[in-house]
Amino acid sequence: MSKKLRVGIAGYGVVGKRRRTFIDLHSDLETVAVCDRTFNDSGTLEDGLKYFQTYKELLTEKLDVLFVCMTNDIAAEVTIAGLDHGLHVFCEKPPGRDLKDICEVIRAERRNKTLKLKYGFNHRYHDSVREALSLVNSGELGSLINLRGVYGKSKILSFESDWRTKRAIAGGGILLDQGIHMVDLIRLFAGAEFTDIHSFISNGFWHHDVEDNAYALMKTKSGVVALLHSSATQWRHRFHLELTLTKGSIILSGILSGTKSYGAETITIAYAKNGDAGDPLEKTIRYNEDNSWKDEISEFAKSISTNTPIINGSSLEALKTMELVYKVYCADPAWKKAYNLSAEVPKDIL
Numbered sequence: 001m002s003k004k005l006r007v008g009i010a011g012y013g014v015v016g017k018r019r020r021t022f023i024d025l026h027s028d029l030e031t032v033a034v035c036d037r038t039f040n041d042s043g044t045l046e047d048g049l050k051y052f053q054t055y056k057e058l059l060t061e062k063l064d065v066l067f068v069c070m071t072n073d074i075a076a077e078v079t080i081a082g083l084d085h086g087l088h089v090f091c092e093k094p095p096g097r098d099l100k101d102i103c104e105v106i107r108a109e110r111r112n113k114t115l116k117l118k119y120g121f122n123h124r125y126h127d128s129v130r131e132a133l134s135l136v137n138s139g140e141l142g143s144l145i146n147l148r149g150v151y152g153k154s155k156i157l158s159f160e161s162d163w164r165t166k167r168a169i170a171g172g173g174i175l176l177d178q179g180i181h182m183v184d185l186i187r188l189f190a191g192a193e194f195t196d197i198h199s200f201i202s203n204g205f206w207h208h209d210v211e212d213n214a215y216a217l218m219k220t221k222s223g224v225v226a227l228l229h230s231s232a233t234q235w236r237h238r239f240h241l242e243l244t245l246t247k248g249s250i251i252l253s254g255i256l257s258g259t260k261s262y263g264a265e266t267i268t269i270a271y272a273k274n275g276d277a278g279d280p281l282e283k284t285i286r287y288n289e290d291n292s293w294k295d296e297i298s299e300f301a302k303s304i305s306t307n308t309p310i311i312n313g314s315s316l317e318a319l320k321t322m323e324l325v326y327k328v329y330c331a332d333p334a335w336k337k338a339y340n341l342s343a344e345v346p347k348d349i350l
Contacts, residue, residue, distance in 0.1 A: 083111070093318070
């Protein structure tokens with residue numbers, strides 16, 4: 001690339017700042033401006049970065065790429081504005097509060113067919129996940145029978161006023177905020193959509209108007225079964241995904257994160273043999289470096305420079321993952337009725 005792409009970041013909090021670190025490490029990208037509601041005015045930081053209060057001010061800058069790191073209520077709006085301003089857009093998960101939000105984004109994407117849109121399903125880029133997917137796809141361990149996933153932390157929020165506890169802003173609770181990563185991985189490994197879904201959704205501990213626990217039992221047409229627990233009452237933070245196959249199993253345990261609170265990131269591979277009496281040969285690999293943020297941004301930049309399709313985190317992937325989240329919500333009749341939820345995707349999007 002002859003010159004660096006000029007990047008703006010809408011939402012310069014913890015995630016926005018972390019994204020900037022890896023954007024500026026890439027040889028083809030350069031962060032030139034940001035916006036955040038915490039700024040009192042507009043101006044230039046000591047390192048030469050321009051800053052603004054609002055995304056509309058940010059979009060007056062000469063940009064090529066927009067990173068959207070905003071709250072769920074405005075993420076879709078800012079993504080659409082970026083696309084309609086002729087910018088390639090990278091948006092953090094979730095794509096919005098509900099299916100309506102992501103559908104509006106897809107309509108904007110279709111108006112701007114030459115632009116790239118990518119969603120930040122960062123967990124796909126963890127080395128343990130990539131190793132597991134490679135192993136599943138190789139067929140070495142046979143075909144997939146079932147999956148069991150638990151992803152949880154001790155609460156939804158850092159402060160009582162946190163926007164994640166407010167349905168009008170967040171759209172949902174722990175399942176939409178954090179559990180969406182596990183939903184996305186379960187879809188990825190299953191290789192097919194889940195058509196039979198049962199769930200229990202609860203806000204019985206924290207008593208916010210969003211869920212603090214979601215329990216789901218799901219099955220694909222081919223018979224692959226998945227159990228999912230997304231929790232905000234997991235007092236010791238946990239990431240755990242088991243895959244059972246016809247010739248062995250894979251266990252993903254722990255995941256490297258900014259907080260370092262989910263434990264060591266490991267993959268344990270078991271090779272089932274006749275006569276092993278439930279104690280098969282196992283191999284465990286530990287990963288000590290998190291390359292996911294760097295690799296995710298590199299893939300996005302490559303898609304722009306080579307004009308090739310988005311590999312992971314396309315709008316279709318975001319739609320399907322968001323749709324499954326809402327199917328889990330709606331599979332609990334009481335929860336669906338209490339919040340008037342829908343998992344229907346408009347015909348013009350299908």
